[in-house]
Amino acid sequence: QVQLVESGGGLVQAGGSLRLSCAASGRSFSVYAMAWFRQVPGKEREFVSAVTTRGGTTYYADSVKGRFIVSRDNAKNTVYLQMDSLKPEDTADYYCAVDTIKRTYYGDAVYDPYGYDSWGQGTQVTVSS
Numbered sequence: 207q208v209q210l211v212e213s214g215g216g217l218v219q220a221g222g223s224l225r226l227s228c229a230a231s232g233r234s235f236s237v238y239a240m241a242w243f244r245q246v247p248g249k250e251r252e253f254v255s256a257v258t259t260r261g262g263t264t265y266y267a268d269s270v271k272g273r274f275i276v277s278r279d280n281a282k283n284t285v286y287l288q289m290d291s292l293k294p295e296d297t298a299d300y301y302c303a304v305d306t307i308k309r310t311y312y313g314d315a316v317y318d319p320y321g322y323d324s325w326g327q328g329t330q331v332t333v334s335s
Contacts (some may be wrong), residue, residue: 208232208324212302214287215329222333223290228302228326230283239310240278240285241265241322244298244331251301253317255287256310265316270296292333302326 214226230237241256255276256265264276275288285302303322305315315321 208235208304208306210302210304210324210326212300212326212329215300215331217332217334218292220292220294220333220335222292223288224292224331226287226289226300226302226329226331228285230285230304230324235306237280237283237304237306238308239305239316239321241303241305241310241316242276242285242287243301243303243319244296245301245328246298251319252298253319254300256316257285258310258316289331292331294333294335297331297333299328299330301328 209231212228218224237259239258242254243251244254245251253267257276257278259280273291278285304324305322307323310316310321
């Protein structure tokens with residue numbers, strides 16, 4: 207079982223920045239990809255960004271390209287999401303997720319919640335206009 211602990215959410219004005227962090231811990235596991243999703247009440251969970259741990263390939267939703275940057279520290283099993291130029295429509299609960307069973311290696315699973323087998327508890331991001 208992998209535990210994920212997120213931090214860094216909060217309230218910020220439009221145009222501001224926040225940095226989210228997510229640390230994975232647990233017994234003997236390998237991480238193949240780490241990702242961020244977000245969700246607002248009444249809507250499906252939405253892909254935001256992901257990074258592979260081997261090679262460091264990054265993926266972004268079109269809505270955040272050029273504003274968000276995902277990075278990882280493999281030694282610490284930690285993923286970060288630097289969010290700049292925040293907009294009110296970025297307001298959501300942000301969830302960290304990891305793939306420890308290689309699902310994200312197949313097709314477009316890296317963009318799909320199905321590709322990830324462990325999830326954090328979520329951290330709230332609110333962007334005021």
